[in-house]
Amino acid sequence: MSATTQSNKDRVFIFDTTLRDGEQSPGATMTLEEKLQVAETLDDMGVDIIEAGFPIASNGDFEAVVAVAKHVKRATVAGLARAITADIDRAGEAVRHARRGRIHTFVSTSPIHLAHQMKKTEDEVIEIIARTVAQARNLVDDVEWSAMDATRTPIEFLKRCVDTAIKAGATTINLPDTVGYAVPDEHFRMFKEIIGSVPNADKAIFSVHCHNDLGMAVANSLAGVAGGARQIECTINGLGERAGNAALEEVVMALRTRADAMPYYTEIETTHLSRASRIVAAASNFPVQYNKAIVGKNAFAHESGIHQDGMLKNAETYEIMTPASVGIKETTLVMGKHSGRAAFKDKLRELGYELGDNAFQEAFQRFKDLADRKKHVYDADIIALVDDEVGSAGDRIKLVDMEVVSKTGGVHSCTMTLSVDGEESTVTYDGTGSVDAIFSAIKQAVGQQPHLVLYAVDGVTGGTDAQASAHVRLELNGRIASGNAAEPDTLVASARAYLNAFNRVMIERGAAAQGAMAG
Numbered sequence: 001m002s003a004t005t006q007s008n009k010d011r012v013f014i015f016d017t018t019l020r021d022g023e024q025s026p027g028a029t030m031t032l033e034e035k036l037q038v039a040e041t042l043d044d045m046g047v048d049i050i051e052a053g054f055p056i057a058s059n060g061d062f063e064a065v066v067a068v069a070k071h072v073k074r075a076t077v078a079g080l081a082r083a084i085t086a087d088i089d090r091a092g093e094a095v096r097h098a099r100r101g102r103i104h105t106f107v108s109t110s111p112i113h114l115a116h117q118m119k120k121t122e123d124e125v126i127e128i129i130a131r132t133v134a135q136a137r138n139l140v141d142d143v144e145w146s147a148m149d150a151t152r153t154p155i156e157f158l159k160r161c162v163d164t165a166i167k168a169g170a171t172t173i174n175l176p177d178t179v180g181y182a183v184p185d186e187h188f189r190m191f192k193e194i195i196g197s198v199p200n201a202d203k204a205i206f207s208v209h210c211h212n213d214l215g216m217a218v219a220n221s222l223a224g225v226a227g228g229a230r231q232i233e234c235t236i237n238g239l240g241e242r243a244g245n246a247a248l249e250e251v252v253m254a255l256r257t258r259a260d261a262m263p264y265y266t267e268i269e270t271t272h273l274s275r276a277s278r279i280v281a282a283a284s285n286f287p288v289q290y291n292k293a294i295v296g297k298n299a300f301a302h303e304s305g306i307h308q309d310g311m312l313k314n315a316e317t318y319e320i321m322t323p324a325s326v327g328i329k330e331t332t333l334v335m336g337k338h339s340g341r342a343a344f345k346d347k348l349r350e351l352g353y354e355l356g357d358n359a360f361q362e363a364f365q366r367f368k369d370l371a372d373r374k375k376h377v378y379d380a381d382i383i384a385l386v387d388d389e390v391g392s393a394g395d396r397i398k399l400v401d402m403e404v405v406s407k408t409g410g411v412h413s414c415t416m417t418l419s420v421d422g423e424e425s426t427v428t429y430d431g432t433g434s435v436d437a438i439f440s441a442i443k444q445a446v447g448q449q450p451h452l453v454l455y456a457v458d459g460v461t462g463g464t465d466a467q468a469s470a471h472v473r474l475e476l477n478g479r480i481a482s483g484n485a486a487e488p489d490t491l492v493a494s495a496r497a498y499l500n501a502f503n504r505v506m507i508e509r510g511a512a513a514q515g516a517m518a519g
């Protein structure tokens with residue numbers, strides 16, 4: 001069954017060319033296995049036509065088109081061919097294995113291409129179109145003809161070409177914006193004019209094929225549809241020659257989300273989009289940019305407090321599509337320096353914490369300080385921070401300020417200001433290393449000499465900006481207590497863990513910090 005017979009007035013056919021134009025991106029070459037996986041994904045998703053390759057290009061491309069043709073269950077499988085007898089025969093040979101095969105043949109129509117690439121006159125091109133489309137039509141029922149560089153072709157000549165192709169048997173007419181030159185309004189008018197004035201235009205489906213050189217591939221594709229086109233040629237992740245093609249996920253979701261403004265529809269199962277994007281990114285080795293529409297890592301992620309607050313109240317405040325509609329499990333509220341209290345409270349609830357007002361305000365302040373210093377604040381950071389906050393909430397001896405000077409082969413000295421029950425004082429102490437100087441300074445300040453049973457430091461997460469989680473166990477007069485602290489700075493974490501243990505060992509003695517702050 002050809003696209004023509006499937007047609008319905010508002011139905012837009014999705015022609016995916018990830019395996020052909022997408023693979024033309026330098027570096028995006030895929031293996032046969034990868035192509036089959038991509039084709040299967042596209043087929044499952046409801047893509048109408050899969051352009052599987054350019055069979056004359058190489059034996060590998062021919063084999064890939066044959067394999068995809070045999071493998072695909074539902075979609076039409078197309079093979080590309082120049083307006084050359086051998087190309088068309090080779091494409092016909094490849095797509096005959098498909099349940100529905102299409103030959104997609106193309107020739108240049110713009111003056112610059114005719115003069116410099118093809119070295120043909122307009123009349124010669126008309127003769128080529130008539131002959132090659134007829135040849136393709138003798139091989140298969142479903143023939144697409146493309147006017148390469150249509151958007152830089154004089155409209156009257158383009159009409160002659162289209163008329164010739166349809167008369168010769170083309171069932172789909174594609175007017176590509178080969179070099180990404182068009183602007184939406186002009187694209188709309190080109191389709192409107194051609195479809196409205198070529199006498200046999202109703203015998204074919206018109207198609208858009210837009211490149212993204214000026215970032216307008218999706219806008220131009222949609223303008224073409226408004227002008228009467230009913231097939232969009234596109235690729236997953238917008239992969240394709242130079243700046244790429246129109247992204248399939250974007251055109252499909254634009255049509256779905258703004259059906260009020262664009263009353264057209266596709267048969268794509270949109271919940272497959274995210275998976276398809278991941279598969280193509282892996283197969284082509286082209287990572288998807290974080291802020292890519294629909295499938296980028298940040299497409300459904302919010303970090304700023306005002307947006308997070310809105311999202312928690314009603315997701316429609318800042319999301320025009322649901323993540324589930326494109327196959328993403330859920331929205332992520334990323335905790336960072338732009339987050340506010342609403343999101344922080346929600347995150348704490350998710351992590352199982354209910355803090356009182358004061359503890360919450362203190363934890364929030366520490367979270368903000370941490371986020372200022374750290375690129376990514378992970379759940380583990382927040383857990384460490386809150387445990388630390390909760391664990392040291394009753395501490396009477398607190399670290400106010402600390403400066404450590406360390407010299408290779410020289411002295412290590414620590415100047416520290418501590419507060420005991422709100423009263424501050426400062427001491428300086430030297431040690432055999434930085435940590436030794438810190439712990440000695442604390443002992444001197446507090447006027448007690450506990451025995452250090454354990455000292456250990458771990459990274460809360462990975463990376464050089466990860467928080468250090470320090471653990472200290474002290475023994476004083478037969479009592480043992482442990483303390484923990486998490487900080488981006490290992491030495492500060494160590495000092496705070498030591499103080500935390502010190503506070504506990506004191507409390508256990510029943511006379512917190514009695515006689516402390518000797519210095």
Ligand SMILES: CC(=O)SCCNC(=O)CCNC(=O)[C@H](O)C(C)(C)COP(=O)(O)OP(=O)(O)OC[C@H]1O[C@@H](n2cnc3c(N)ncnc32)[C@H](O)[C@@H]1OP(=O)(O)O
Nearest residue numbers: 024054056057058082083084106107108117118148178241
């Ligand atoms: C806009 C597009 O995306 S078009 C598709 C682009 N994709 C590719 O080119 C990928 C696959 N291509 C290839 O493997 C090779 O280019 C081949 C096998 C097609 C041709 O290889 P070669 O015979 O070595 O030719 P080469 O690539 O050097 O030049 C292309 C030739 O095709 C001609 N040509 C280009 N488009 C067409 C066309 N639509 N119809 C007829 N001839 C064409 C050119 O004028 C040139 O002919 P010339 O050698 O007589 O000057």
Ligand SMILES: CC(C)C(=O)C(=O)O
Nearest residue numbers: 106146148149176178
């Ligand atoms: C072969 C055609 C459809 C093409 O890829 C283009 O013109 O960009």
